[in-house]
Each structure stands twice: as C-alpha cells, then as structure tokens.
Amino acid sequence: MTNQHIETELVQIGNRSEQQTGAVNPPVYFSTAYRHEGIGISTGFEYSRTKNPTRALLEDGFAKLEVGEQGFACSSGMAAIQLVLSLFRQNEEIIASDDLYGGTYRLLQQYSESYGIHTQFIDLNNVEKLESAISGKTRAILVETPTNPLMIETDIQAIAAIARKHHLLLVVDNTFLTPYLQKPLTLGADIVVHSATKYIGGHNDVLAGLVVAKGADICEKLSAYHNGAGAVLSPFDSWLLIRGLKTLSLRMERHQENAKKLAEFLRNRPEVENVLYPNKGGMLSFRLQKPEWVPLFLKNLQLITFAESLGGVESFITYPATQTHADIPEEVRVSRGVCNKLLRFSVGLEHVDDLIGDLKQAFAKIVQEELV
Amino acid sequence: MASLREFDTKLVHQNTYVDKVTGAVNPPIHYSSTFHQTAFDQFGAFDYSRSGNPTRKVLEDTIADLEGGTNGFAFSSGMAAISSVFMLLSAGDHVLISQDVYGGTYRIVTEVLTRFQIEHTFVDMTNLDEVTKGIQSNTKVLYVETPSNPLLHITDLKGVIEIARANGCLVFVDNTFMTPYLQRPLELGADIVLHSATKFLSGHSDVVAGLAVVKDAELAQKVGFLQNAFGSILGVQDCWLLLRGMKTLSVRLQQSAKTAEKLTDYLVKHPLVEEVYYPGLTSHPGYATHHSQAKGAGAVLSFRLPDRECTKAFVENVRIPVFAVSLGAVESILSYPATMSHAAMPKEERERRGITDGVLRLSVGLEHVDDLLLDFEQALGKALLVKKETVNHS
Numbered sequence: 060m061t062n063q064h065i066e067t068e069l070v071q072i073g074n075r076s077e078q079q080t081g082a083v084n085p086p087v088y089f090s091t092a093y094r095h096e097g098i099g100i101s102t103g104f105e106y107s108r109t110k111n112p113t114r115a116l117l118e119d120g121f122a123k124l125e126v127g128e129q130g131f132a133c134s135s136g137m138a139a140i141q142l143v144l145s146l147f148r149q150n151e152e153i154i155a156s157d158d159l160y161g162g163t164y165r166l167l168q169q170y171s172e173s174y175g176i177h178t179q180f181i182d183l184n185n186v187e188k189l190e191s192a193i194s195g196k197t198r199a200i201l202v203e204t205p206t207n208p209l210m211i212e213t214d215i216q217a218i219a220a221i222a223r224k225h226h227l228l229l230v231v232d233n234t235f236l237t238p239y240l241q242k243p244l245t246l247g248a249d250i251v252v253h254s255a256t257k258y259i260g261g262h263n264d265v266l267a268g269l270v271v272a273k274g275a276d277i278c279e280k281l282s283a284y285h286n287g288a289g290a291v292l293s294p295f296d297s298w299l300l301i302r303g304l305k306t307l308s309l310r311m312e313r314h315q316e317n318a319k320k321l322a323e324f325l326r327n328r329p330e331v332e333n334v335l336y337p338n339k340g341g342m343l344s345f346r347l348q349k350p351e352w353v354p355l356f357l358k359n360l361q362l363i364t365f366a367e368s369l370g371g372v373e374s375f376i377t378y379p380a381t382q383t384h385a386d387i388p389e390e391v392r393v394s395r396g397v398c399n400k401l402l403r404f405s406v407g408l409e410h411v412d413d414l415i416g417d418l419k420q421a422f423a424k425i426v427q428e429e430l431v
Numbered sequence: 432m433a434s435l436r437e438f439d440t441k442l443v444h445q446n447t448y449v450d451k452v453t454g455a456v457n458p459p460i461h462y463s464s465t466f467h468q469t470a471f472d473q474f475g476a477f478d479y480s481r482s483g484n485p486t487r488k489v490l491e492d493t494i495a496d497l498e499g500g501t502n503g504f505a506f507s508s509g510m511a512a513i514s515s516v517f518m519l520l521s522a523g524d525h526v527l528i529s530q531d532v533y534g535g536t537y538r539i540v541t542e543v544l545t546r547f548q549i550e551h552t553f554v555d556m557t558n559l560d561e562v563t564k565g566i567q568s569n570t571k572v573l574y575v576e577t578p579s580n581p582l583l584h585i586t587d588l589k590g591v592i593e594i595a596r597a598n599g600c601l602v603f604v605d606n607t608f609m610t611p612y613l614q615r616p617l618e619l620g621a622d623i624v625l626h627s628a629t630k631f632l633s634g635h636s637d638v639v640a641g642l643a644v645v646k647d648a649e650l651a652q653k654v655g656f657l658q659n660a661f662g663s664i665l666g667v668q669d670c671w672l673l674l675r676g677m678k679t680l681s682v683r684l685q686q687s688a689k690t691a692e693k694l695t696d697y698l699v700k701h702p703l704v705e706e707v708y709y710p711g712l713t714s715h716p717g718y719a720t721h722h723s724q725a726k727g728a729g730a731v732l733s734f735r736l737p738d739r740e741c742t743k744a745f746v747e748n749v750r751i752p753v754f755a756v757s758l759g760a761v762e763s764i765l766s767y768p769a770t771m772s773h774a775a776m777p778k779e780e781r782e783r784r785g786i787t788d789g790v791l792r793l794s795v796g797l798e799h800v801d802d803l804l805l806d807f808e809q810a811l812g813k814a815l816l817v818k819k820e821t822v823n824h825s
Contacts, residue, residue, distance in 0.1 A: 061803050063798075063799070064800075064801060067751065067799045067802040068798060069797075070761040070762055070796055070797045070798055071798070074762055080801060083636045083762060084635070084636055084637045102717060201481065210645065217572050250560055262678060263456045263457060264457045278619030298660070302635055302637070302675075305635060305761040306679045306682065306761065306797070309679065309682040309797065310682065312682075313682050362440070362444070364456060366456065372679065373443050373444065373456055407443055408439060408443050408678070408681075409437070409439060409440040409443050409680065410437030410438070410439040412437060413437050413440040414440075427762045
C-alpha cells in the first residue's frame, strides 16, 4: 500500500514482518549468531553486530519515516553523531551551529584535538558568515533546528542550497521535532541524526541513537563503520523504540498542544524575563528575571522533574548552565545566550492545568523565600 | 507531591514513583524472587515476590488510584484475574451473570465453578426486571460487562448496583472496554473492577495481563490472600511494560475513539452495512444510560453485513486492520465473532443473540482515519460485488 499517512506508518512498524506465526508484534531476536545452511549460503543475517532482525525492522521503518534510504540504530545519540563523524578525515572541516547540544560540542572539540578534524561554530542564520567560513577543507554543515536550548530555527532549504553549491554534506539533528513535524531529507539534507532517547523512545527509558542517510556511497560508508566500530543498539532496546514509535504522533501532538499553552502562560508571568518557543514541538526555554531565583524555583517544583534529558512523557526542566552545557566554557556559553537565568522545559503529557499549577506554586515560593 | 487532579497527569506519573536511591524516573524491574530481611522476627514490606514485588506494587497502586479504589492486584492474564476473584465464593453460592459475557468468563463459570458447586444464572443485564427476578437467596455476586462484547449492549450500572445492595450481593464489573479513563465503576458503587489489561491499558498487542481493583479493606485482604495463595501473578517484566503502556492510555483512547466515531458515521451510511453497534450513536438504545455512567463511547464497534459471503469478501480484501482476536491496540483489529470469540456457542444460540454470520467487530487503532476509510471503502466495494453476483445468480 502506498502513500499512507505517517500516523498509519508509525503504528504498523513491524506488523506483518513475522511470517511463521503471524504475530502482530515482531519477536525480540536475542541471537548473536545465525546458522548457515552451507558455505556461501546466508539468510542475510550472520552476526548481530552486523545485522539483527529486530534492529533491522527499526532501521528500515525509521528510514522510511525520515524518507531516507538506510537507517542505522546506535547505542546512544552520541554514538549516532560519532557514526556520522566517521565520514571525515584529518584536516577536513565541519561547520556547526554555535548553539549546539553540549555533548556534540564536546565530541567535536575532542575530534579537533585528537584527530585534526576541526569545527567552526558559527551563527548559521547569518548567510554571509556561513559563506565566508566555507573553505576548501570544509566537508559538512551540521545543523540543529530548532537549536538547543535557544530554540532558534534554521531554514534547512536555504542551508541545503549553500551546501549543494559547495558540495558539502548537510547533516541535520532532528531530535527536537522528529519526522512527525520535520523531515530534513525532503528539504535537501543528506543525513539526519537523532538522539532517539528523546521523543522517538518517548518514555524516558531507552538510550538510543538513529542515523538516516540517502545516497548509496554515504550509506555504504556508514554501514561499514556501524558494523566496524560496533556501537549498535541492542535488540530489546530496538524493540522498545519500535513500541515507542507507535504513539509518536499522539505524543507529539499533545507535547505541542501543552507547550503552546505553557509558552503563553510563562509569557504572562512577572517572574519570567522571556520565553523562547518556535511555536512548534514540545520544547521551550525561558529566562527567570534573576539567576538567584533558579535554585529556589527548581527546588520547589513538585510535579515537574528537575532532570537532564527531554522528549519523554514526563515533564522535565533542565538547567543548561550546569547540565547539558556544562562543558562549554562559561564566557562562551553566556555570550551565546545560554546564561545563568535560562531554563529548558521539555513539556510532557500531563494535563496542562496540573503543569501550570506546579509552576504557579513554585513561582509563589520564590517570592516567599526571597522575602524571608 | 502536590495532589494530582487530572487523570492524564496520574497516568504519566505512575502514582508518584521516584526511586529514592538513584532518582530514576522509571521504576526498576525488580527481578528478585526473595528479599533480605533485616530483623529476626519482623519481615519487611516484601519477603517473596509471589506475595509482593516492588515493580508489581507500582502497577497495582497505579491502577487502584486510576480506578478510584484502594488496592490493585496484578495477574498473569485477564482470565487469571477473573477466575481468582471468583474464588471469593464458596460451594452453594450463586452468581448472576450477563448472558453475553466474554466466552472465556462463560467457560470458567459453566465448566469450572460448577465443579465447586458454585451455581450461576445467565440474565439479560440490560433489563433490570430480569436482574431482580434472577436474584436467589444464595446469590452472592452480580457479574457485569458494559458495553458488552461484541454487540455493545449497555447495562445500567447504578441500577444493577442498587439491586445488589438491596440483596446483599457484590458487584463485579469487567471494565476492559472502557478503562478508568472513560468509566469508573467503583465510584458508582461496584465492589470489584476487573480488566484484561492485555487490551487498552497495555495497548500495544504485546503483553498478556489482568488486573483487579477493590475499594474495601476487608475485600482487599481476601483478594490479596487469593492472589498470593493461587499465585497467578504478573511477572515483573510485564508489570513494567504495562506501566509503560498506561502512560499513553488517554492519548491513545482519545484518538481511537475519535476515529471510531468517524468510521461509524461512514458505516451507517454504507448501503451494504445493515447495522452498526456503537454506544456513540444516538440511535443506540443504551446511548443515554451509557453516557450517564461513562465519559465516552470508546474505540470498539461492531457492524453487520448481509451474509457470510459478503463478510468473507470484505475480510479478504481489507488491508490495514489485523484480522485477529483481541482488541484495544495501536493497530486496528478486525474480529469475526462467529468463528472467534463466540465459536463455542451453537449457531442458533449465537444468532438468537444477534451474532449472525455477518457480524464483524472492529477495535479501532491509531492509524490515520483517512487510510482506514479508504481501506474500508475498497473492501466494502468488493463485498458489494459479491452481493450483486449472489443476487444475479438467484
């Protein structure tokens, strides 16, 4: 059946894959190795690092969702980034957004120091700067949109045009919006990466990464390194991700609906300096009026969890300064807007009135405790 | 923790679970059959996992909270939950039970309980006069499913509960089709709520599980005794998966019900469809009663095609729904009661109850409604051709 809606594709991942029993859900193949009928005869499966039937369902299903050619499931989001970085060699350069997830920033710094693969961090929305940053050594542009945690959107199509002109690979981290809300490969990107720990898994219980690429040459290289380096996703975690994907559309709709209402609520609070929300997805950031309010506010949250990570059914508030962005030097961090008043809010699936109630009581306690 | 007012919030926060040692947001899977005891003569909260397990307890507390009860009990299947609580009865007791009860429950009541001299009478629970007439001096339990399976008959819960109260009987309600998101029988006065948690609560066609919830301390003690004594408890991995599934219960059920409504509108107008059974239709005889006791019509509907040949053509051509038993999943599931849930029933008995060879039950999943409508349109079109052929040949 062709051209089904994404909602339908999502719930049907893995269904009709099992021929022997008709099981609606694919089995979890806890098998590291696969028997050969004879020399040179293979079922397509040999060793689970190379290919595992449960992981293959996830990889194929997810590649289809992102409209790519091949998918690669990795043991974490950072393992997925590392898989993409395997495409580059010494003295080659990458251009990345200057508002980037701290873990990616840390890994890129390490690649620069250890392997001589250097990254320039610039404001990708400044086309002139981007054009002038491109040199003969540049191989790729790495985009997060919206960015983490400042929620700045980048026009993927515009960057794709520049990348094409200079024969660069365009890599997009699509963790925040997922293919339900944004499909970078249809906008001109070559590779999409995900921390699937977030919305794809969706339940704060699986650590995983996904890469989807198009182009036979790139897919072949990624495939070789995926198997060679071996940071692959386990069969059970692959199965849990498939299970998570089945409710992705419903979850994203509710995350977004709640986030829109919370952005509105926060904008009207005197304790809040400003709200950063691109009006799509379930992530928003906001700044309190004073940095000294942050610990009081976080301490008094009763429903919303103060934790790192995002994209799960439970609401999380993160303090980038000491959590996600702790590895970026303070002056660099603050100059980029990730100041000590900034909080990042991953809006969950709770009833929005309960979330607003929790924020209200936490704001009230700030005022009380400050008076004391 | 602030008191959680809204059902959706309770779902996501699983009874306020926080791992005290690590702060983990999700409860760990406690694969431990036994537990260290620190005192010589006083055991801790957990001693042996059949009696109680920390992962299972999170699930049991969660369902109790959601159903408005005090104690929950997790079993290895819906039937394990149902058969375990029936063991509250003793030889000589009598059960009054819906005549269109689920086949598995029918089997336990007619073939197992009878061996312990526990009697039963099947009645039309939608008719309160019949219920009153069916009460005997030894009746201890009134057993209700509403909406019923597969024709979605509606029983007036408050009416049945009132009759039970007047006669000193307990009321057991199988709440599988509605879930506490849409209907909370304990709040209406029922004594035990039962679930095949395999269905909407888990929701992903991957866990087999049962749940029972009570709101009375003495009854809780008795059900707990039976759960521990028989030991048909739910394994910890499945407890954890069920908790995971329940986090999206409200969004799943909302979406599926919305799609069910649209499909119903479509089916009602289709020339080949003779009848649509869905409590969301204002023409449904139980519409008013249902909406007085439940928040919505749910995601299960049945419909009748003219005959077996048309039904066969439809089933063979429909592509998206899984043709299978079970219900309450992310995938739409199409069932054929004549050979599936009601196969054990003699044909004339089955047809007398309205379950003809043309009746199909649909559990609506999360596919996009337009894909389902398109699929139904083409499959019903094929079935329509079969009907025309039959007419031409006769």
